[in-house]
Every structure is written in C-alpha cells, then in structure tokens.
Amino acid sequence: MRWMMLVLSLAMCGAAGAQRDMALEAGLAKTPPMGWNSWNHFAGKVTEQDVKDAADALVSSGMRDAGYVYVNIDDTWEGERDAQGVLHTNKKFPDMKALGEYIHARGLKFGIYSSPGPRTCARFLASYGHEQQDADLYASWGVDYLKYDLCSFGTLMEAGIADHPEDPDYGNKMMKAAYLKMRAALDKTGRPIVFSLCQYGHDDVWTWGASVGGNLWRTTGDIQDNYASMTKIGFAQGPLAQYAGPGHWNDPDMLEVGNGGMTADEYRTHMSLWALLAAPLLAGNDLSKMTPETKSILMNKAVIAIDQDRLGAQGDRVSKDGDLEIWSKPLSGGGRAVGLFNRGTSEAGMSLKLSDVGVVAKRDSGQRPVADRSADGAVTGASFVGGSEVAFRTLATPWSKTASVRVSGREPARLHVTNVWTGSAVVDTNGVVTEPVPAHGVVLLRVEP
Numbered sequence: 466m467r468w469m470m471l472v473l474s475l476a477m478c479g480a481a482g483a484q485r486d487m488a489l490e491a492g493l494a495k496t497p498p499m500g501w502n503s504w505n506h507f508a509g510k511v512t513e514q515d516v517k518d519a520a521d522a523l524v525s526s527g528m529r530d531a532g533y534v535y536v537n538i539d540d541t542w543e544g545e546r547d548a549q550g551v552l553h554t555n556k557k558f559p560d561m562k563a564l565g566e567y568i569h570a571r572g573l574k575f576g577i578y579s580s581p582g583p584r585t586c587a588r589f590l591a592s593y594g595h596e597q598q599d600a601d602l603y604a605s606w607g608v609d610y611l612k613y614d615l616c617s618f619g620t621l622m623e624a625g626i627a628d629h630p631e632d633p634d635y636g637n638k639m640m641k642a643a644y645l646k647m648r649a650a651l652d653k654t655g656r657p658i659v660f661s662l663c664q665y666g667h668d669d670v671w672t673w674g675a676s677v678g679g680n681l682w683r684t685t686g687d688i689q690d691n692y693a694s695m696t697k698i699g700f701a702q703g704p705l706a707q708y709a710g711p712g713h714w715n716d717p718d719m720l721e722v723g724n725g726g727m728t729a730d731e732y733r734t735h736m737s738l739w740a741l742l743a744a745p746l747l748a749g750n751d752l753s754k755m756t757p758e759t760k761s762i763l764m765n766k767a768v769i770a771i772d773q774d775r776l777g778a779q780g781d782r783v784s785k786d787g788d789l790e791i792w793s794k795p796l797s798g799g800g801r802a803v804g805l806f807n808r809g810t811s812e813a814g815m816s817l818k819l820s821d822v823g824v825v826a827k828r829d830s831g832q833r834p835v836a837d838r839s840a841d842g843a844v845t846g847a848s849f850v851g852g853s854e855v856a857f858r859t860l861a862t863p864w865s866k867t868a869s870v871r872v873s874g875r876e877p878a879r880l881h882v883t884n885v886w887t888g889s890a891v892v893d894t895n896g897v898v899t900e901p902v903p904a905h906g907v908v909l910l911r912v913e914p
C-alpha cells in the first residue's frame with residue numbers, strides 16, 4: 466500500500482513538473498503578471514460594462530503599453546449549471562465570449578475566477594466535480610488566466626481530515642490534488658492559461674505552489690485599502706524571496722493604488738514594495754476614474770522595470786532600525802533596486818552606504834583621469850588597463866623631467882544611483898547616500914555599476 470502511494474505521488478510530482486515546464490515553455494508569467502482585477506474596487510457589483518470600461522481605460526491611459534495586460538474578472542460572474550452541467554454566466558455578464566473578444570481586440574488578455582470547491586467565496590457556483598468542463602468553457606471564451614480560490618474547498622478538506630485521522634497531511638494532499646487537477650484540465654484545453662492559486666498562504670504554499678503548476682500563489686489573506694493592512698502584508702514577505710522566479714511568483718495580493726484609502730506617499734510605498742518583491746501588479750481601482758497622481762504611481766516606468774526585471778529575483782529586507790527599513794532587490798546587469806522605507810509618522814533622514822549594496826562598479830577599459838587622489842598631490846593620474854586600474858606617481862629623474870611609477874591598486878569606480886520616483890541622479894558623499902524620506906513614504910533607488 467505504502468509502495469503504491471509512493472509510486473502514485475512520484476507520478477503526480479512528475480506530471481506537475483512537466484506541466485510547469487509546459488507553462489514556462491509557453492512563456493507564461495516569465496515576469497510577474499500585470500493587469501487589472503475587478504475585486505478590490507467593484508467586488509460583487511462588477512458588471513460586463515465595468516470590465517469593458519476597464520479594458521478601454523487600460524488602453525487610453527497608457528497602462529496597457531506600460532505592461533498591464535490582464536483584464537481579470539473576479540468572483541460573482543457565475544450563474545447556474547444546465548442539465549449537461551455546463552456553467553452559465555449570470556445576468557451581469559450576458560455574453561462572456563463576446564467580452565473575451567472585446568478584451569482581445571484591444572491587445573489585452575482575459576482572466577477569470579473560480580474555486581476548487583462547490584462554491585466560490587461569494588457563494589456562487591464553482592468548479593468542484595466540473596473541472597474539465599469549466600476549463601473547456603474558459604478556453605472556448607478565450608480565457609488566458611484563472612484565479613482559483615480555495616473558499617468552500619476548505620469544508621471538503623475538513624470532512625476529509627475527519628475521515629482520515631491516521632494521516633495528518635490528508636487535508637494538504639487534498640488541496641494539492643485539487644490544484645493539480647485544474648492545472649491538468651487547463652493544460653488539456655491546449656490553451657496557455659496562467660494559473661493563479663489563492664489559498665491565502667496555507668501550508669507554506671510557496672514551497673509547493675510551483676509543483677502543482679501554479680504560476681503565482683497568494684501568500685496572505687485579503688489586502689485592504691489602508692496603510693496598516695498593506696504594510697502588514699508587504700513587509701512580511703522577505704523570507705519568501707527564495708521561492709519566486711520566472712514562471713512562479715509569490716503574490717502578496719492585488720494593488721489598492723487609487724482606491725482612496727491611502728495617501729500618495731503610502732501608495733508609492735505600496736508600489737515600491739510590490740516592485741521590490743517582484744509581485745504581480747494587478748491594479749484594483751476604477752481605471753475609468755483615475756487622478757493624474759494615481760496614473761503617475763501606477764505607470765512610473767522605472768518602478769515597473771524593477772518589478773519586471775528579467776532576472777526575476779524577489780527582494781528582501783537588508784536592515785531594520787525601528788521604523789526605518791532598507792530593502793533591496795538584485796537586478797539583471799548586476800545592479801540593485803534599493804528601497805529606503807520610513808514606516809514612522811514623521812519625516813526621517815535615511816542613509817545608505819553604497820559599499821553595502823553589493824553592486825560592483827564596472828571598470829571600463831581605456832583612460833580615465835582621477836583627480837585629488839592624495840593630499841600631497843603626488844598622484845597625478847590613473848589609467849584603466851585591461852579592466853584594472855593603475856595609479857601613477859610623478860617623479861623627477863636625472864634623464865627625464867618626470868617618470869611614472871606605479872604606486873597603488875584600485876580606485877573605487879563610482880556607482881550610478883538614480884532616485885526612481887523622481888528620475889534624478891543621486892550624488893553620494895564619500896560613498897554614502899542620504900535622503901529625506903517622508904512619513905509612511907519611500908525613497909526608491911536604482912544602483913548600477
């Protein structure tokens with residue numbers, strides 16, 4: 466029996482690995498998914514018109530071109546199943562196929578929502594017992610992304626656990642099998658569909674989410690549109706950094722930027738932290754009514770570039786001193802994004818010693834003069850030879866007025882530091898950058914060789 470279970474579980478792991486590879490081969494979620502989701506603003510009231518408006522606004526605002534391509538309908542689109550078990554939409558969504566076409570016609574991608582249980586979190590019908598039928602239906606609508614939310618499957622797990630007191634992992638096994646089942650159903654449609662697991666971080670999902678074919682997995686309960694909720698989630702994500710990478714991301718939940726519950730500095734903290742975390746960027750506001758400030762926060766290209774950096778590394782906390790925290794994310798090309806966060810309620814000066822950042826300055830070949838190398842003025846210049854720097858001291862000799870003698874090793878080459886939100890260059894003083902950081906705010910830096 467044990468032997469059979471081992472064979473079964475190895476077969477399941479093999480299948481999951483193959484599915485994950487398939488997802489990556491299809492180019493799914495090579496960088497954290499970006500787009501819009503209906504839940505944070507519209508919740509259960511979302512209608513077809515709201516979704517069309519969001520699609521139009523993604524285009525007209527420039528968000529699509531900044532990378533926000535998924536248009537994801539969350540819970541409450543579902544109607545009843547017919548005699549054949551086919552799920553129909555409710556009257557808020559009269560024609561899902563046509564809506565999918567509307568979205569695709571604008572160069573966007575289409576996302577939908579369900580649960581492995583019999584009901585969704587808002588008590589609408591979900592996929593339990595109809596997984597392949599639902600996957601086929603989504604594919605026929607042109608769906609590109611599925612958020613699969615545990616919800617009522619938890620009740621089935623409780624019953625399973627009660628029936629199997631001998632197996633402490635029974636619930637976890639049920640949950641994994643349920644996600645794997647839908648991944649297999651999606652794959653069987655032949656349509657590349659991003660698979661977003663939502664089970665609020667139970668059972669350390671980051672350690673197995675990729676093995677059941679998840680392209681992203683929620684790591685927390687639901688975010689709310691306030692600074693306390695956003696920071697409680699965001700600043701707790703550091704230990705999960707090792708589990709994120711191309712094709713499989715930690716998801717600290719959707720953005721609240723523009724929903725009105727935080728100040729501009731707080732929303733910049735939200736966006737900066739999510740970018741440093743390589744988090745999916747799913748806007749959760751009403752895109753048809755955005756202030757210029759909201760647009761500037763959601764569409765800062767340099768911030769988005771940090772989130773979407775192709776290295777795909779999630780950042781982590783570097784230091785914490787009371788309310789002041791420094792976080793850093795490795796970037797392709799050897800640079801780093803660094804966030805100076807002030808979680809306190811009054812402005813604070815924060816300093817960053819550049820030698821601590823872990824970026825090695827690039828030494829170009831060819832000549833580069835170095836001035837003021839020593840107090841006595843004896844060093845007159847330095848050259849870069851084959852990538853390593855040589856300094857020269859000027860001496861008088863009997864046969865020539867001057868000669869160059871090699872005297873020292875390397876001159877630290879300068880790092881390039883940019884304030885990401887303002888776009889301006891930051892100047893260091895003796896290798897230290899010091900910036901005023903507003904209350905609940907951030908200074909986001911890009912440090913490059």
Ligand code: GLA
Pocket residue numbers: 504539540585586587614663686687
């Ligand atoms: C859960 C999820 C939310 C949202 C709602 C919909 O609470 O965590 O993100 O999808 O369900 O009912």
